[in-house]
Amino acid sequence: MSDSLRFSARQRLKKRDEFQRVFREGKIASDDVLVIHAIWADESEPCGPQNSEAWADQRAFASVTRIGLSIPKKVGSAPVRNRWKRLIREAFRLSQHELPGGLHLVIRPRKGAIPELRRIQASLNRLVPKLHRKLRNRRVDHPRR
RNA sequence: UUGGUUGACCAGACGGUCGCUGCUGCCUUGCGCAGGAGAGGAAAGUCCGGGCUUCACAGGGCAGGACGGUCGGUAACGCCGACCCGCUGCAAGGCGAGGGAAAGUGCCGCAGAAAAGAUACCGCCGAACGGCCGGUCGGCUGCUGAGGAGAGUUCGUAAGCGCGGGUGACAGCCAAGAUAGAACGGAAUUUGUCUCCGACUCCAUUGCUUCGGGGGCAGCUCUCCGAGCCCAUGAAUAAUCCGGGCUAGGCUCCUCAACAGCCGAUCGGUGCGUGGUAAGGGUGAAAUGGUGAGGUAAGAGCUCACCAGCGAUCAGGGUGACUUGAUCGGCUUGGUAAACCCCGUCCGAAGCAAGAUCAAACAGAGGGCAGUUUCGCUCCGGCGGAUGCGACUUGCACCGGUCGCCACGACCUUCGGGUAGAUCGCUCGAGUUCGCAAGUAAUUGCGAAUCUAGAUAAAUGACCGUCGAAGCUGGGCAAGAGUCAAGCGCUCUUGCCCGGUGGGACAGAACCCGGCUUAUCGGUCGACCAACGCG
RNA sequence: UGCCCGAUAGUGUAAUUGGCAACACGACAGAUUCUGACUCUGUUAUUCUAGGUUCAAGUCCUAGUCGGGCAG
Numbered sequence: 220m221s222d223s224l225r226f227s228a229r230q231r232l233k234k235r236d237e238f239q240r241v242f243r244e245g246k247i248a249s250d251d252v253l254v255i256h257a258i259w260a261d262e263s264e265p266c267g268p269q270n271s272e273a274w275a276d277q278r279a280f281a282s283v284t285r286i287g288l289s290i291p292k293k294v295g296s297a298p299v300r301n302r303w304k305r306l307i308r309e310a311f312r313l314s315q316h317e318l319p320g321g322l323h324l325v326i327r328p329r330k331g332a333i334p335e336l337r338r339i340q341a342s343l344n345r346l347v348p349k350l351h352r353k354l355r356n357r358r359v360d361h362p363r364r
Numbered sequence: 365u366u367g368g369u370u371g372a373c374c375a376g377a378c379g380g381u382c383g384c385u386g387c388u389g390c391c392u393u394g395c396g397c398a399g400g401a402g403a404g405g406a407a408a409g410u411c412c413g414g415g416c417u418u419c420a421c422a423g424g425g426c427a428g429g430a431c432g433g434u435c436g437g438u439a440a441c442g443c444c445g446a447c448c449c450g451c452u453g454c455a456a457g458g459c460g461a462g463g464g465a466a467a468g469u470g471c472c473g474c475a476g477a478a479a480a481g482a483u484a485c486c487g488c489c490g491a492a493c494g495g496c497c498g499g500u501c502g503g504c505u506g507c508u509g510a511g512g513a514g515a516g517u518u519c520g521u522a523a524g525c526g527c528g529g530g531u532g533a534c535a536g537c538c539a540a541g542a543u544a545g546a547a548c549g550g551a552a553u554u555u556g557u558c559u560c561c562g563a564c565u566c567c568a569u570u571g572c573u574u575c576g577g578g579g580g581c582a583g584c585u586c587u588c589c590g591a592g593c594c595c596a597u598g599a600a601u602a603a604u605c606c607g608g609g610c611u612a613g614g615c616u617c618c619u620c621a622a623c624a625g626c627c628g629a630u631c632g633g634u635g636c637g638u639g640g641u642a643a644g645g646g647u648g649a650a651a652u653g654g655u656g657a658g659g660u661a662a663g664a665g666c667u668c669a670c671c672a673g674c675g676a677u678c679a680g681g682g683u684g685a686c687u688u689g690a691u692c693g694g695c696u697u698g699g700u701a702a703a704c705c706c707c708g709u710c711c712g713a714a715g716c717a718a719g720a721u722c723a724a725a726c727a728g729a730g731g732g733c734a735g736u737u738u739c740g741c742u743c744c745g746g747c748g749g750a751u752g753c754g755a756c757u758u759g760c761a762c763c764g765g766u767c768g769c770c771a772c773g774a775c776c777u778u779c780g781g782g783u784a785g786a787u788c789g790c791u792c793g794a795g796u797u798c799g800c801a802a803g804u805a806a807u808u809g810c811g812a813a814u815c816u817a818g819a820u821a822a823a824u825g826a827c828c829g830u831c832g833a834a835g836c837u838g839g840g841c842a843a844g845a846g847u848c849a850a851g852c853g854c855u856c857u858u859g860c861c862c863g864g865u866g867g868g869a870c871a872g873a874a875c876c877c878g879g880c881u882u883a884u885c886g887g888u889c890g891a892c893c894a895a896c897g898c899g
Numbered sequence: 900u901g902c903c904c905g906a907u908a909g910u911g912u913a914a915u916u917g918g919c920a921a922c923a924c925g926a927c928a929g930a931u932u933c934u935g936a937c938u939c940u941g942u943u944a945u946u947c948u949a950g951g952u953u954c955a956a957g958u959c960c961u962a963g964u965c966g967g968g969c970a971g
Contacts, residue, residue: 224382233821287821297872305825
């Protein structure tokens with residue numbers, strides 16, 4: 220993983236199944252700006268032929284933290300929703316190296332919050348490590364999963 | 365200068381750093397590099413119209429929906445332009461679902477005489493017919509009075525006369541009545557006086573008296589009969605009968621006067637019945653043309669003049685909606701169709717999550733694997749036809765068309781459809797810019813140049829710097845006003861300069877296009893109008 | 900993306916073919932009571948917004964706002 224601040228397409232959640240699984244099985248953490256759902260990334264890739272090259276690729280792929288955004292219409296009109304999405308992406312892009320890897324996150328704004336880059340960045344840096352600890356504890360409790 | 369109307373345009377600018385999504389190029393094919401591109405006037409609402417796609421499509425009908433001045437523009441429109449008409453604004457301008465109410469139906473609350481049929485209510489009138497009241501005139505009848513004429517005031521008989529009723533053309537006939545007779549019928553009553561004649565006595569004369577008769581004058585005209593009413597009485601009433609009582613009238617005719625009644629004519633009144641009228645009724649959003657004159661019993665388009673409005677004809681202008689003028693006509697027709705409805709025009713349905721290609725998983729179908737309602741043929745493997753039922757045919761029905769018609773399970777194989785997913789559709793198009801031409805314009809034609817977002821858990825962003833309009837604020841200068849006798853000073857207003865602050869509305873493409881509607885901080889430019897001032 | 904429905908006092912609902920916006924529960928005020936409750940009387944509406952048609956609009960038409968639902 221380089222030090223670049225890129226935010227490419229493979230760092231995003233795109234499939235409907237992935238969103239469903241995060242919402243159904245993930246842990247939740249929130250403050251007054253964001254609400255974040257999280258789950259381990261490698262559990263989302265259970266099957267597939269395990270030839271060596273693709274497997275390594277899968278492992279590398281799974282070590283990357285990916286995010287998805289869920290901005291409901293209640294937040295506001297289309298420009299407001301677009302601004303939320305862009306600011307959350309920007310915040311993740313700028314601080315992606317400080318965050319733990321191997322997670323799938325779905326981020327949504329708290330109702331009534333104001334979209335502002337600094338507050339989103341601070342909230343992200345506070346909530347994601349917290350979720351990471353939660354998930355690691357659960358993995359210790361149930362190692363076979 | 366102030367206030368306003370209208371059209372077009374802009375939608376913070378520049379630079380730097382880190383990113384995102386396509387495209388192109390390159391290589392060492394990556395956890396790439398480089399280049400260049402990347403939201404709007406409304407991208408919005410999804411209200412119309414079209415392209416495109418799939419389905420349906422023999423035909424016509426019904427239903428449903430939309431639209432509605434005229435001409436033009438357009439691929440098309442519910443859009444646009446020009447014009448007409450109406451409303452509105454001092455004006456520039458703005459607004460108009462702007463066909464039909466004399467095809468029909470419905471509705472028009474309250475108020476009001478009446479809300480659409482023309483009449484009815486109040487009112488007005490007294491013309492016409494009738495009623496009532498009054499006056500005048502005429503006729504008839506009655507009564508009273510006056511005058512005149514006549515009759516009765518002895519009895520009886522006979523014949524006859526006269527009145528009324530029925531029938532009948534008349535003559536006549538019939539019946540029977542008496543308020544048609546004191547009157548030419550019957551009964552009763554029946555005065556006074558004068559005069560004449562006659563009689564009575566033995567005779568004569570005269571006178572008187574009496575009686576009878578005739579006449580004159582005066583007086584009188586009763587009663588019975590017959591009419592009406594009341595009381596009492598006996599049987600329920602009434603009538604009759606009995607008893608009692610009261611009232612009026614009375615001979616006839618003629619004339620005159622007064623009065624009364626009836627009839628007729630006429631005049632006046634009343635407005636009672638039949639009538640005439642729609643001028644007036646002040647209510648309402650809306651009231652059956654308006655003004656004036658004539659006319660009338662009173663009135664009325666009843667008549668006339670002018671005006672408004674409707675219709676027709678002719679002429680002028682315009683492609684047309686329409687408009688101008690002249691003549692004529694019936695004399696006047698409520699509103700509402702964004703109520704039903706009628707007329708005219710248009711509309712097949714669904715939509716890029718359309719649709720096309722590839723295609724995991726799961727389910728499914730055929731074959732391995734026999735058997736079908738009926739008829740015909742048959743080489744017995746099948747083939748062809750018919751009927752019925754069911755399903756589908758994308759609003760409905762008919763017609764037409766297509767498909768299916770014994771079941772269960774395992775395995776193998778094949779197959780099509782097709783979900784997740786992927787690719788295409790996907791951005792070269794009624795495209796954009798410029799020029800010329802046609803046209804008042806919308807718009808169109810020609811030529812040249814040019815390619816200008818294409819995402820799909822969904823890009824177009826973040827940060828920094830400089831500049832930057834309005835607004836707020838501090839200072840300075842100038843002008844004006846107030847305060848003051850005046851000046852300075854102070855306060856207020858306006859303009860200019862400098863500094864600080866401020867730091868941008870509505871809003872995010874999702875197949876494309878033409879419109880409409882809605883949202884929007886502000887700014888730029890043009891045209892025009894009104895008022896005021898100056899020249 | 901397409902389609903459908905709704906909005907009326909504080910709350911829940913009515914209002915026929917366009918003609919005085921009604922009912923219940925609340926709230927408030929008054930009466931009754933020594934006081935409270937009960938009871939009685941009264942008050943309480945920009946009919947979501949704007950525009951239009953009409954003499955007259957909750958109702959009809961147009962545009963918008965908000966809410967709810969359905970299909971794939």
